[in-house]
Amino acid sequence: MLANRKSRSLTSSIILLAVAYIFLIWLPLSRLHKYQLYHPRPTPILNSHLSSPNAIHLNLSSERFPVTSYTPLPTQPSPIPRIQYDFPPESKRERKQRVKRQKAVKEAFMHSWNGYKSHAWMRDEVSPNSGRYVDSFSGWGATLVDSLDALVIMGLDKELHIALEALEHIDFTTTFSRDVNVFEIIIRYMGGLLAAHDLTEGKYPILLKKAVELGEMIFNCFDTHNRMPQMRWEWSRSAEGEEIQPSERMALAELGSFSVEFTRLTQITGDPKYFDAVQRITNELESSQNATRIPGLWPVWVNADRLKFDSSDFSLGGCADSAYEYLPKEHILLGAQTDQYRDMYNNAMDAIKDNMLFRIMTKDESQKVLFTADVWSSKGGGMHSVQYVQDHLKCFLGGMVGIGAKVFDREEDMAIARGLTDGCIWAYDQMPSGIMPEIMKVSACEDIDDCPWDENRWYREVMAKPVNTPAEREKAQEVVELEGIPPGILSLRDPTYKLRPEALESVFIMYRITGDKSLQDAAWRMFQNIDKATRTKYGHSAIQDVRTSVSEHSDKMESFWLAETLKYLYLIFSEPDLISLDEYVLSTEAHPFKRPSGYI
Incomplete structure (x- = not known):
């Protein structure tokens, strides 16, 4: 009996030891697996075309029109x-x-970042629903490079080192693209590299090395007869020594949005050619500013070949926005050494107030919600046609006007900055999804200071015809309900949300300027709604219709979701000395460049 008990005891002990051993082995492995899901070494999805021995490379070559x-x-x-x-x-x-x-925002960032790492590493974008990848910007890893400074800001050191290792394999001298979108390449790639270099105080030489490599390539788009750039750059023509022409139809934002990135590259490297290139553009903008159809403003479309600024469309939205945004930012980055940008900003701001600024009619008359109109002007400026539309892209204006009010001593504009910011917050709050649409048409007040709610007028403007009878009013109510149009809004020209950052950009800047914590609450409300509506298996996706609380995803996650939208949210919930506006200038892609206290 004793022997049997010893045998059973020994057997039980062996089983217990085996179970304990398996448990002790499994536990750290499971923890390691969880950790590796957070910090995996991703496998690059390389493009065989770029590694082909027959691929064209743009190396240093003689300029046809040297400076x-x-x-x-x-x-x-x-x-x-x-x-x-x-x-x-x-x-x-x-x-x-x-x-x-802040932790919730960081978790959302890591969710999207891990989706990109797992399914699109070293390509431009991950498709957040399907797990495929898309190359929208020359295939150099736009999301990877655009997100570099966000990784630094959020303290994601292991992720940063993985990204830095990948930079060694990016070759900016070649691409599969027939032409290069110079504007997008500068703001996403150049901005990401320079900002990460500034934030890490030059600790990682690869960042500046790659910024210079990209700068040397992109600089060739300026090799034209008047040194104005070709914005859809036929890079292979430059590589083969053929002449290129400046763009005959160029968006104002493309022409006017090199200054911050190229100035910072010159400040860091000491190479004057980059600043020289943007200064030539600035001089042309300055000389033409008061000779356009609306003096003080530039048209949305310009002819860079013949340097003509006589088009009729004026807007502060897409295709124009960052040209205005960079006026105060370049002034700051240059250390206020010239009045050129101050004068240009003052002229533009005065023209905006005279020709574009309006208040929207809302049910809450205590709200002074401000937007800017699009204007068509006839030759000679004799006749204007105004469209009261608000683009999400225009939401940067609150922040721009706030910064301009501070640095140019225009304190009277601070109320405008807040009204523009509140306008975009209001637009988010009006939608069932809690998210502002891409483009909407709104009801403009006749008087910016006195604007009572007029429901009959709203119905009339929705229907674009008189609404006098009960039947006509009932029909208008049916249209409003069917179209999902909130009071004060006339139509949604584009009901999508593309993960855009501009509204949060202004909330961030105005919070840092005013210290008003209600802006943090607004940002939190906006983030929760965005995260709920856009989260997918592999990241966050643009959505098709903000008028529904459960919208169809479009399987699109541009790099600015990580580089701008989530970065601004993270900074809104950070301590205020993290990326202080008195120490950094943020580019149009939210890349922080160190403000000068004496150039490096």
Whole structure:
């Protein structure tokens, strides 16, 4: 009996030891697996065309129209008025809530970043529903490079090092694209590299090396008869020594949005050619500013070949936006060494107030919600046609006007900055999804200071005809309900949401300027709605219709979702000294460049 008990005891002990061994082995492996899901070494999805021995490469070559004398870069910065609010210490409750919100934003970032790493590493974008990839911007890894500084800001050091290793394999001297979208390449790639270089204080030489490599390639788009760029650049013609022409129809934003990135590249490297290139553009914009059909403003479309600015369409939305945005930002980055950008901004802002700014009619008459119109002007400026439309892309304006009010001593514009920001918050809050549409037509107040709600007028404008009888009113109500049109809005010309950052950009800037914590609450509300509507298996997707709480996804996640939208949200819930507006200039792609206190 004793022997049998010993045998059973020994057997039981062996089984227990085996179970314990398996458990002890499995536990760390499971934890390691979880950790590796967070920090995997992704497998690059390479393009065989770029590694082909027959691929064309654009290496250093002689310019057809060389510059003989470069414009010097200012080197002695002057004081600029303080931008940021002097934040008091936060309470424990405030800190707890802020950190909780910040962690939620960071989790959303990692969800999308991991989807990109797993399914589109070193390609431009992941398709967040299907798990495929898309090359929209020359196939150099747009999401990877655009997100570099966000990884630094969020303290994702392991992810940053994985990304830095991948940079070694990106070859900016060749691409499968027939032409290169210069604007997008500069703001996404150049911006991401330079900002990460600034934020890490030059610790990683690969960042500047790649920025210079890209700069050397892109600079060839300026090799034209008047040194104006070709924006859909036929790069292979340049590689083969053939002449290229400046674009005859170019978006104003494309022409006017090199300055911050190229200036910073010159500041860091000491190579004057980049600043010289953008200064030539600035001089042309300055000389033409008061000779357009609406003096002070530039048309949306310009002819860079003949340097003509006589088109009739004027807007602050897509194709024009960042040309205006860069006026105060370049002034700051140059250390206020010239009045050129101040004068251009003042002229533009005065023209915006006179020709574009309007208030929307809302049920809550205490709300002073401001937007800007699109204007068509006849030759000679004798006749204007105004469209009261609001694009999501215009939502950057609140932040721009706020910064301009501070650095150019235009304090009277601060109320406009807040009204423009509140307008975009209002547009988010009106939709069933809690998300603003891409483009909407709205009801404009006749008087910006006195604007009572007039429901009959709203119905009349929705229907674009008189609404006088009960039957006509009932029909208007049916249209409003069927179309999902909130009060004050007339139609949704484009009901999509493309993961855009502009509204949150202005919320961030105005929060940093005013210290108003209600802006943090608005941002949290916006984030929760966006995250709920756009989250997919492999990231976050643009949606088709903001008028429904459950919208169809479009399987599109552009790099700016990580580089801008989530970065602005993270910064809204950060301590205010993280990327202080008194220490950094944020590019149109939200890349922070170090402000000069004396150039490097």
